[in-house]
Amino acid sequence: MNIVMLGHSQAGKTTYMALMYGTLNSGSYGFEVLCQDRAQHKHLLRAAQAVLRGDYPPPTDHRQVYDLKLRHGLSDLVDFRWRDHRGGALTERSTSQQSADLRRDLLAADALVVFVDAYELIATPRGARKVRTLMAPITAALADRTTFVPLVISLTKCDLLGEDHDTGRLNSAFDPLINAVRQSPYVYGTIVELACGPRPRNIVGPVLFCLYWAIAKRAEELDNEIESAMQQAAMYQAQNHLMGRWLAAWRGEPHPGHSAAEMLGRAQAQYAQLEPLIEPGQKLEELLDELPVF
Ligand SMILES: Nc1nc2c(ncn2[C@@H]2O[C@H](COP(=O)(O)OP(=O)(O)OP(=O)(O)O)[C@@H](O)[C@H]2O)c(=O)[nH]1
Ligand SMILES: [Mg+2]
Numbered sequence: 001m002n003i004v005m006l007g008h009s010q011a012g013k014t015t016y017m018a019l020m021y022g023t024l025n026s027g028s029y030g031f032e033v034l035c036q037d038r039a040q041h042k043h044l045l046r047a048a049q050a051v052l053r054g055d056y057p058p059p060t061d062h063r064q065v066y067d068l069k070l071r072h073g074l075s076d077l078v079d080f081r082w083r084d085h086r087g088g089a090l091t092e093r094s095t096s097q098q099s100a101d102l103r104r105d106l107l108a109a110d111a112l113v114v115f116v117d118a119y120e121l122i123a124t125p126r127g128a129r130k131v132r133t134l135m136a137p138i139t140a141a142l143a144d145r146t147t148f149v150p151l152v153i154s155l156t157k158c159d160l161l162g163e164d165h166d167t168g169r170l171n172s173a174f175d176p177l178i179n180a181v182r183q184s185p186y187v188y189g190t191i192v193e194l195a196c197g198p199r200p201r202n203i204v205g206p207v208l209f210c211l212y213w214a215i216a217k218r219a220e221e222l223d224n225e226i227e228s229a230m231q232q233a234a235m236y237q238a239q240n241h242l243m244g245r246w247l248a249a250w251r252g253e254p255h256p257g258h259s260a261a262e263m264l265g266r267a268q269a270q271y272a273q274l275e276p277l278i279e280p281g282q283k284l285e286e287l288l289d290e291l292p293v294f
Helices: 013-025 038-052 097-108 118-123 125-143 167-172 175-183 204-238 242-250 256-287
Strands: 002-007 031-035 064-072 075-084 111-117 149-156 187-193
Touching: 002 013, 002 097, 002 125, 013 031, 013 038, 013 064, 013 075, 013 149, 013 204, 031 038, 031 204, 031 256, 064 256, 075 204, 075 256, 097 125, 111 118, 111 125, 111 204, 118 125, 118 149, 118 167, 125 175, 149 204, 167 175, 167 187, 175 187, 187 204, 204 256, 242 256
Parallel strands: 002 075, 002 111, 111 149, 149 187
Antiparallel strands: 031 064, 064 075
16 A cells, blocks of 8 residues: 655655554554565654654755564554655646656545644745645646545644644645545545644544545445355355256256355455454544544
8 A cells, every 4th residue: 555645845755654654563553554675664763762852864965765563462454665756846836747657646646644833824824825735736646546545634832832723724724635535435534633742732643544445445335245256156056956957957056055155255255355354444433433524
């Protein structure tokens, strides 16, 4: 699963990535995120510890790709690739290679996490303008999607806003995108207020929202396959009488009893894949209960 992280330079993408890894790698919440690459693992943990001390990472100067895995107990749930675009990729001219790469990523991504500096958005007219320019290509690319994709709007630096900040005003900057998502049968969206620093807030929301939908989608596919295998098993079983067996032999088809057993075996194998997804899926639903879905 490809998760693409987007946002202007300085929006807080790399900071989030590190703190998300640090938080979930420790196994808190019953879920564990693991990075196969030992050097990246160490780098991310060090960066997460620094962020908790209020020490932020340097700007990203090239695209970073992390191969990660979500685990619950002893079950591996999802392998996912997390991409950190260099900031500014979105604002460059549409002829540039980066813009083309971005559109390709937007259409191919299995999940999208868009980062917006909430403090800049609220405090400066420039911040609101930047959000409009950022949202336009995303809204356009999502309208062209014909496959399922979760989308998270991550509002960063919410620790810099007052306790009683105007959430409605913050959210209204995304109305066109949110409306486009509501119209689309393929996109499942949410919006999360984040704080990355010594007093972190909502860190697991964006990543677990994306992974939850991937797991839910897989569970739905398996459920459909099990139902179809069970129906076929019942159909073969109904033909498993003297005349049915004779007809199958006459047509050169397999024994209906064997076909029914094969279909039951298939359903059982699919259930063995579905079963480990049920409990973590329910736990994720509880963890994400507070997030709006549009
Ligand atoms: N107060 C506060 N500052 C943050 C937070 N997240 C990021 N910052 C600040 O924002 C700066 C930029 O964060 P980065 O994570 O490097 O931003 P980026 O989106 O990766 O930027 P590029 O790599 O240039 O694309 C950091 O150096 C911090 O100063 C946050 O949650 N709270
Ligand atoms: Mg960065």
